[in-house]
Amino acid sequence: MKGNEKHKISMECETIVSDCDVRVAEDAVQSAPRNAGDSRDDNNLQLLLQAPNIALNSDLHQPPEKPLDSDLFPQPLQKLLDSDLPPLPPEELHDNDLQQPQEKPLDKELSDLPLPLEKPLDSDLFPPPPEKPVDGDLLPQPPEKPLDRNFLPKLPEKPLDSNLHQPLEKPLDSDPYPQPPEKPLDSDCCGTGCVPCVFDIHMQEMKIWEKECRRIRQRLECGNADGQDDSVKILSETEYHQFTIASITTITKDTRLYRFHLPTNRSLGLKLGQHLIIRGLVDGNVVTRQYTPVSDVKVTDYFELLIKLYKDGKMSQFIETWRPGMKADMRGPFGEFSYSQNQHERILMLAAGSGIAPMVQIIQGVLNNEEDETRIQLLYACRTYSDILMKSQLDEWAEFWNFSVLYILSQEPSGVKTNYRYKDKIHLGRLDKDLLVNEIQTPVVSRTKFLISGTKSFDKDMLKYCKILGILDCDIHKF
Structure with missing residues (x-):
């Protein structure tokens, strides 16, 4: 027999059984009034009225609405986990909820503090906000009893830096006397009779x-x-x-x-x-x-x-x-330079390098005196054209009728084009005896004043040339 046929036969059997159950129930209901006077019948009637709560034969053959597995396992298990489990005793939760129970008492304790969130925990390591702040003395409103108030009136009387007002005392105490001047060497004297030596x-x-x-x-x-005394001379x-x-x-x-x-x-x-x-x-x-x-x-x-x-x-x-x-x-x-306008008609200056300094002072004195008609002739020895000192000043004075200058360049590079001034008189070489003889013009030697200023070797050479030319010592002045 095939499966379909078996199922059909089973369904027909179930229908027949169901119809029988219905008929039995109806017969019981109909027979209830007839048996109402009998107490036993009343009990039977009550049993019949409750018959639907009792499983009939047809119920045994009907499949369950829900699978047995779903009723036994999923639902009871969910109820046991969510609602049926009793709460664990406190001693059993001691290990599992160790951290959570501590958070509430900590929050409770921190809530009792005056400023729980404004100050960090390590703020307790520092002193609380001082009633007298460290920098309070610097504020415009000092404390009631400032530390420095008692000392302020006494500062002018005994200042700590009082020695700063007398800067000369301490150096004088530590080194009261200056060093003596260094004695010159014999080689420092040129031996030409300088005044002063x-x-x-x-x-x-x-x-x-x-x-x-x-x-x-x-x-x-x-x-x-x-x-120094204000009354002393300059x-x-x-x-x-x-x-x-x-x-x-x-x-x-x-x-x-x-x-x-x-x-x-x-x-x-x-x-x-x-x-x-x-x-x-x-x-x-x-x-x-x-x-x-x-x-x-x-x-x-x-x-x-x-x-x-x-x-x-x-x-x-x-x-x-x-x-x-x-x-x-x-x-x-x-020192002092003097000459007589009646005795000297000319001043011949022999200068080298920085020896031009005293010559400049005398040139200014003569040219600035309108009554002085003394002629000035300058022989200025330098190494190169760029080494000439006071050049712009000399160029201005060269415009005067009674002043002239000859630049004697001993180390000027030959063959190199140099931008000389148009009116400059230049001699390449050294200032020797021949050049000096050519410039002093022998017939007027007696009315010429010779001024010498330069290096030691230059001064010696010029003095030697003047001696050879017969110049008198009274007409020679060496700076």
Whole structure:
């Protein structure tokens, strides 16, 4: 028998059984009134009325609405997990919920703090906001009892930096006396009878040093740190005065023009041909050297020095440290140049290098005097055309009828085109005896004043040439 046929037969059987159940139920209901007086029948009737709750034969053959597996396993298991499980005792939750129970008491404890979120936990390591802040003394409203209030009135009486108001006392106490001047070597004297000689200057320096030591000793004993007296002269032959550097101008690669301040409407008070002595300290030794101002002796408010720096010179090492605003020690004046307009019709100047400085001072003095008709002839020896000092000033003076200049260049490169000034008179070579004889014009030697200024070797050569030409000593002046 096939499966379909079996199923059909089964369905027909189930239908028959169902019909039988219905009929039995109907018969029971119909017979109920007839048996109402009997208590036993009443019980049977009650049983019949509850019959639907009792499984009939047809129920045994009907398939369940839900599979048995779904009723037994999925639903009971879900109910057991969600609702039927009783809560675990506290001791059983101790290990599983270790962190969660701690968060609530921590939040509760932190909520009791005054500022739980505004301050970090490590803020407890620092002191609480101070009632008297560290920088409170700097605020415009000081505390009621500031620490410094009691000391403010006493500061002027006993200042901690009181020594700053007397800067000279401590240096004088630690090193009260200046270093003595360095004695010149025998080779420092040129042996040509310079006035003053380097040894004469050294003797004067020693006297000045002794005088300064006595003055410092008196000042220390009397407690007087006073500086120079306002009533003293601008220049003194026996005392050094300080002059402030106003400006520094570069003339050539090794020559500078230094301008110094003077009191208003005051001049140095020099005469023509006079010079100054500058004092410096190099490696603990005092050095001195003579310099002639190139500014007009009558100029006021300032004066100027033309200084050529030598790499091997101690004074050059000192002067190279000069800067505007610094002060330099000077004394003077020394030397004097004089000539008579009636006895001398001409001044012949023999200069080399920075030896032009004293010549410049005399040229200005003569040309600025309208009554002086003395003719000036300058023989200026330099290495090259670019080494000529005070060139622009010399060019202006060359326009005067009584001034002329010849530039003698000993090391000017030959064959090199140089832009000479149109009116410049130039001689390539050295200033020797032949050139000197050609320039001095022998017939008027007796009415010529000879001025010499240059290096030691240059001065010796010029003096020797003058002796050969028969020039009298009274007509020779060496700076």
